[in-house]
Amino acid sequence: MKSISIVTPCYNEEANVKEVYAQVKAVIEQLGNYSYEHIFIDNASKDNTLMLLKELAAVDPNVKIIANSRNFGHIRSPYHALLQASGDAVILLVADLQDPPKMIKDFVEKWEEGYKVVLGVKTESEESFLMFGVRKMYYNFINRVSEIELTKNNTGFGLYDKQIIQILREIDDPYPYFRGLISDIGFPSYKIEYLQPQRKRGITKNNFYTLYDIAMLGITNHSKIPLRLAAMLGFAMSAISFLVAIVYLLAKLIFWNYFSVGLAPLVIGLFFFSSVQLFFIGIIGEYIGSIHTQVLKRPLVVEKERINFIKDHDINK
Structure with a gap:
């Protein structure tokens, strides 16, 4: 049987x-x-x-x-x-x-x-x-x-x-x-x-934390794409930032008396890049946390x- x-x-x-x-x-x-x-x-x-x-x-x-x-x-x-x-x-x-x-x-x-x-x-x-x-x-x-x-x-x-x-x-x-x-x-x-x-x-005994926990566990256990995306996005954004800087420099040289750089692009750019950095630091932290759990080897x-x-x-x- x-x-x-x-x-x-x-x-x-x-x-x-x-x-x-x-x-x-x-x-x-x-x-x-x-x-x-x-x-x-x-x-x-x-x-x-x-x-x-x-x-x-x-x-x-x-x-x-x-x-x-x-x-x-x-x-x-x-x-x-x-x-x-x-x-x-x-x-x-x-x-x-x-x-x-x-x-x-x-x-x-x-x-x-x-x-x-x-x-x-x-x-x-x-x-x-x-x-x-x-x-x-x-x-x-x-x-x-x-x-x-x-x-x-x-x-x-x-x-x-x-x-x-x-x-x-x-x-x-x-x-x-x-x-x-x-x-x-x-x-x-x-x-x-x-x-x-x-x-x-x-x-239900599920809440935002428990659902987030299992969602991130699925990603960190079965994908390296978020880590590689951080590297690729970092390279792309650095290239874009360099091009924007060149454009601003040329515009200032050509239109010296009329073109004003202003604080708005600087502030917006600072907050944008800072938020992107924090996002990917969080992603890296999830992978490190997953490794930490594996290393502890608790029952x-x-x-x-x-x-x-x-x-x-x-x-x-």
């Missing part, structure tokens, strides 16, 4: 964990001849999420819990849980039900056909039109600058064969851009389009406790 691991990261999702558990269990029962585990990784929730998960685990041994010692963020915690999965196929599914659990059936069907990666691609969304548009622009931008082709409109929701998970374990990245790593590994993927439903309970998370894991089957323990 093949086994399927469902991985669900949680942070303050007391309104949703029981519902996502029930929906996943119903889908797995419909599939039939599969065993499964549902791994919830709780990122030090401040509400009753962990307590509710423990209640589920007490009555259903298929529910496994990893409780983090603190909040390790939206990048490291889900990735750590994926590496702990023991199934022949591993499915990443968020707790807020914006990843429809009913799609598990479609993922497994395509996996049985031979695809080692099956991805859910949200072509439409019931979320804010503005936010969906901004996300779409980002995916288009990062695909243009990336050294590899990334999957647009995929948040990580999908199925990954155990071979893919083993490769991820060997990569040992302390701050991974998961979506990029899947594309970088290079196995052909099957993409299933879906409409992303609106969150019905609770509030993805520190676990406070595990529930319903069998010691012989613990991964990386």
